[in-house]
Amino acid sequence: MAFQEIVLPQATVTAPSITERLHDLVVTVDHKKLGLMYIGTALIFLIVAGSLAGAIRMQLVVPNNDLISPQVFNRLFTMHGTSMVFLVGMPIIAGLMNYLVPLMIGARDMAFPRLNAFGYWMFLFGGLLLYFSYLGAPGLSGHGSAPDVGWFAYAPLTGRAFSRGHSTDYWILALFVSGIGSMVSAVNVIVTTVSMRCKGMTLMRMPLFVWLNLVVSGMILLALPPLTAAQIMLLLDRFLGATFFDTQAGGSAVLWQHFFWIFGHPEVYILIIPGFACISEIVPVFSRKPIFGYPIMVAATVMIGAISVSVWAHHMFSVGMTSVGNTFFAISTFLVGVPTGIKIFNWLGTMYGGKIRLENPMLFCLGFLFQFLIAGLTGIMLAVAPFNWQLTDSYFVVAHFHYTLVGGFLFAMFAGIYYWYPKATGRRLSRRLGRWHFWLFLIGFHLTFDPQHVAGILGMPRRIFTYDAGRGWEIYNLISSAGAVFQAAGLLFLVANLVLSLRRGERAGDDPWDAWTLEWATTSPPAEYNFERLPAVRSRRPLWDLKHPEDPDWKYE
Amino acid sequence: MTNEDTLTTPLSSAEWRLPSRRKMAVACLIFTETAMFTIFVVAYLFYLGKSLTGPYPNQVLETPILSTICLLGSSLTIVFAERALRRENRGRFQFWWMITIFLAAVFLGGTALEWKRLITVHHLTISTNLFGTTFYSLVGLHATHVVVGLTLLGLVLFLSLRGHLKKPHHEHVEMISWYWHFVDAVWVVVFTVVYIIGR
Numbered sequence: 150m151a152f153q154e155i156v157l158p159q160a161t162v163t164a165p166s167i168t169e170r171l172h173d174l175v176v177t178v179d180h181k182k183l184g185l186m187y188i189g190t191a192l193i194f195l196i197v198a199g200s201l202a203g204a205i206r207m208q209l210v211v212p213n214n215d216l217i218s219p220q221v222f223n224r225l226f227t228m229h230g231t232s233m234v235f236l237v238g239m240p241i242i243a244g245l246m247n248y249l250v251p252l253m254i255g256a257r258d259m260a261f262p263r264l265n266a267f268g269y270w271m272f273l274f275g276g277l278l279l280y281f282s283y284l285g286a287p288g289l290s291g292h293g294s295a296p297d298v299g300w301f302a303y304a305p306l307t308g309r310a311f312s313r314g315h316s317t318d319y320w321i322l323a324l325f326v327s328g329i330g331s332m333v334s335a336v337n338v339i340v341t342t343v344s345m346r347c348k349g350m351t352l353m354r355m356p357l358f359v360w361l362n363l364v365v366s367g368m369i370l371l372a373l374p375p376l377t378a379a380q381i382m383l384l385l386d387r388f389l390g391a392t393f394f395d396t397q398a399g400g401s402a403v404l405w406q407h408f409f410w411i412f413g414h415p416e417v418y419i420l421i422i423p424g425f426a427c428i429s430e431i432v433p434v435f436s437r438k439p440i441f442g443y444p445i446m447v448a449a450t451v452m453i454g455a456i457s458v459s460v461w462a463h464h465m466f467s468v469g470m471t472s473v474g475n476t477f478f479a480i481s482t483f484l485v486g487v488p489t490g491i492k493i494f495n496w497l498g499t500m501y502g503g504k505i506r507l508e509n510p511m512l513f514c515l516g517f518l519f520q521f522l523i524a525g526l527t528g529i530m531l532a533v534a535p536f537n538w539q540l541t542d543s544y545f546v547v548a549h550f551h552y553t554l555v556g557g558f559l560f561a562m563f564a565g566i567y568y569w570y571p572k573a574t575g576r577r578l579s580r581r582l583g584r585w586h587f588w589l590f591l592i593g594f595h596l597t598f599d600p601q602h603v604a605g606i607l608g609m610p611r612r613i614f615t616y617d618a619g620r621g622w623e624i625y626n627l628i629s630s631a632g633a634v635f636q637a638a639g640l641l642f643l644v645a646n647l648v649l650s651l652r653r654g655e656r657a658g659d660d661p662w663d664a665w666t667l668e669w670a671t672t673s674p675p676a677e678y679n680f681e682r683l684p685a686v687r688s689r690r691p692l693w694d695l696k697h698p699e700d701p702d703w704k705y706e
Numbered sequence: 707m708t709n710e711d712t713l714t715t716p717l718s719s720a721e722w723r724l725p726s727r728r729k730m731a732v733a734c735l736i737f738t739e740t741a742m743f744t745i746f747v748v749a750y751l752f753y754l755g756k757s758l759t760g761p762y763p764n765q766v767l768e769t770p771i772l773s774t775i776c777l778l779g780s781s782l783t784i785v786f787a788e789r790a791l792r793r794e795n796r797g798r799f800q801f802w803w804m805i806t807i808f809l810a811a812v813f814l815g816g817t818a819l820e821w822k823r824l825i826t827v828h829h830l831t832i833s834t835n836l837f838g839t840t841f842y843s844l845v846g847l848h849a850t851h852v853v854v855g856l857t858l859l860g861l862v863l864f865l866s867l868r869g870h871l872k873k874p875h876h877e878h879v880e881m882i883s884w885y886w887h888f889v890d891a892v893w894v895v896v897f898t899v900v901y902i903i904g905r
Binding site: 260332335336340343346348370374381385398399401411 | 749758
C-alpha cells in the first residue's frame with residue numbers, strides 16, 4: 150500500500166492577519182492548537198524559570214558573593230521551583246497529552262473541547278498571577294514581593310506574622326488556579342481515553358503513551374485535591390484567622406508537610422510517567438522492534454501509580470516520625486524501585502537485538518536512560534532513613550531531584566519534541582542543530598548536577614545564598630555554575646531549531662520515522678478533524694499491519 | 707485513496723460500544739472531590755480535642771436531625787423525579803424536583819441557623835480555636851457543595867418550567883442527581899465525624 154501525502158488544493162486566500170491569528174488562538178477549542186499552546190507557553194516559562202536558576206548559579210559561583218541579597222535569593226529559588234513544576238512540567242505534559250491522545254486513539258478531538266480550552270486559560274492566568282506577584286504583592290501594606298517561602302511553602306513561614314504583604318497569597322492563588330486547569334485537563338484525558346477510542350482500539354491495544362497518561366491523569370485527580378485543600382486551609386489561616394497551621398493556637402506545622410507531600414510525591418511521578426510514555430513510544434520505533442513486555446509495562450505503571458500515594462513522608466524523615474512511620478515509608482519507597490526497574494529493563498529489552506537508529510529523539514532517550522537510572526539509585530539511597538537524616542536538605546537532594554526532573558523528565562520531553570515536531574508542523578527539525586542541543590545540554594547537565602552530589606555529601610545545605618571559603622565546596626560550585634552556561638547554550642540551539650525549522654525545515658511527510666501508531670496515519674500537520682475517516686485497528690501497531698499486510702501483528706496478538 | 711482505507715477494514719460484527727462521556731466525567735469529578743473532602747475530614751479528626759480554649763464540641767453542638775432527614779430524603783425524591791422524567795411525566799417530575807429543592811433549602815436553612823446560634827450565643831467563630839477552624843471549614847465546604855447543587859437544581863427547574871427539558875435530557879438530569887447523591891453521601895461522613903465521633 151503506497152503512502153502518499155494528501156495535498157490539499159491551495160486556494161488563493163490571503164494569509165490571515167496577525168489579529169485574525171491571535172483571535173483564532175483565543176477562541177480555539179481544537180486539541181492540537183491547545184496542545185501546542187500549552188507546550189509553547191511551557192517553553193517560555195522554561196526560559197524564564199531557567200534564567201532564575203542562572204541567577205542562582207551566578208550568586209553561588211564563588212564563596213562570599215554578594216551579587217544577590219538573601220531576600221532576592223529566597224524569591225529566586227521559590228519562583229524557580231514553583232515555575233518549573235507548575236508552569237513548565239505540568240503544562241508540557243498537558244500539551245503532549247492534548248495533542249497526542251486523540252490522534253493515537255483515532256478520535257477527532259478531546260471529549261470536552263471547551264473544557265479543554267478552559268484548562269489552558271486557567272493554567273496561563275495562574276502563571277501570570279504568580280509572576281504578577283513581583284508587582285502586586287506589596288499591595289497596600291508595602292511589604293512583600295514575589296513569594297519567598299520555597300516551593301513547598303512550609304508553615305510557619307507562610308503564616309501572616311512571617312509573610313507580610315501578599316506574596317504568599319499570590320503563590321496560593323496561582324497554584325490554585327493552575328491546579329484547576331490541570332484537573333480539568335486530567336478529566337478530559339480520562340474521558341477521552343475511555344469513551345472515544347476508535348473501533349477495535351481495546352484497552353490492551355492502546356499505545357503505551359495513552360496508557361501511561363491515563364494512569365497519570367488518574368493520579369492528578371487523586372493528588373491535586375490535597376494541595377487544593379491545604380491551600381484553602383492556608384487561605385483561611387491568612388485571611389480569616391483560622392488556626393490550621395498556627396502552632397501558637399495549637400495548630401500543626403507538620404500537618405502542612407503531610408498534606409503538601411501527599412500531593413508532592415505523587416506529583417513527581419505525575420511528571421516522570423509522561424516522560425516514560427514518550428520513551429516507550431520512541432525507543433521501539435528507533436530500535437525497529439515492538440516494545441518489550443507491553444502488558445508488564447502497563448502493570449508496572451499502574452503499580453507505580455498505586456504505590457506513589459503511600460510514600461509521601463519519605464520527604465519528612467527528619468521531622469521526627471515514629472520508627473514505625475519511618476520504616477513504613479522507607480519500605481514503600483524501596484518498593485517503587487521494582488516497577489521502575491521493570492520499565493528500565495523493558496526499554497533495554499526493546500533495544501536489545503534491535504536495529505538502532507541514532508536519530509535525535511533516540512539520542513535523548515539514551516541520555517534519559519542513563520540519567521534516570523542514576524536518579525533512581527540516589528533516590529533509593531535517600532529512602533534509607535538514617536542516610537536521609539544525614540543528607541536531607543543538602544545539595545545531594547538537589548542533585549537527586551534535578552537528575553530526575555532534568556536528566557529524566559526534561560530529556561524525555563526533548564525526545565518527544567524531536568519525535569513529534571514533524572507531525573505537528575510538517576517539517577523536520579534540523580539534525581545538526583539538534584546534535585548541538587543534545588551534546589551541549591548533556592555536558593551542561595552533568596557539569597551542573599554531578600558535582601552537586603559531592604557538595605551535598607560534604608555538607609552544603611540547599612537554599613543558602615552564599616557560603617564561606619575553605620569548606621571545600623568552591624570547586625564544585627564553580628563547575629556547577631559553568632555547566633549552567635552550557636545548558637543555556639543548548640537551550641538556545643533548541644529554540645533556534647524550533648523557530649528556523651518551522652520555515653526552512655525539510656518537509657516531513659506523513660510518517661517520517663516509519664512509525665506504527667495512528668498519529669502517523671494522518672497528514673502532517675493533521676487537519677482540524679484529524680482523520681478523514683475514523684480508523685479501525687486490529688493490533689497494537691496498526692500502521693505496521695498496514696505496511697506489512699503479509700505479516701500483520703494481529704495474527705499474533 | 708489513502709491509508710485510511712485499510713485502516714477501516716471491517717472488524718468482527720461485534721458492536722463497538724464505549725461508556726458515556728458524561729458519566730465518566732461526573733465519575734471523575736466525584737472521585738477528585740472525594741480526595742479533597744478526605745483531607746478536610748482528616749484535618750478535623752487530627753485536631754479533635756486539641757483546641758486550647760473553649761467552646762468545645764460537646765458543649766455547643768446539637769445533632770441536626772431534621773436537616774439530616776431532609777437532605778437524605780432529597781436523595782430519594784430526586785430519584786422519583788428522575789423516574790418521572792424518563793416516563794415523560796412532566797408534572798410529576800416538576801413536583802418531585804421542587805420537593806427536592808425545598809428539602810435542600812431546609813437543610814441550608816438549618817445550617818444557617820446553627821451557625822448563627824454558634825456565633826451569637828457561643829461566640830464560636832473560625833478563628834476562636836481549632837474546633838471552630840475545622841468545624842466551619844469542613845461543614846462550610848459541604849454547604850458550599852449544597853449551594854452549587856441547589857443552583858443546578860434550580861437551573862433544571864427553570865428549564866423545565868420553560869418547557870426546554872425533554873426526554874433526551876434524561877442523562878443530563880441523571881448526572882445532577884449523581885452529584886446530589888455524592889453531596890448526600892459526604893454529609894453522612896461529615897455527620898458521623900462531626901456530630902457522633904466528634905462529641
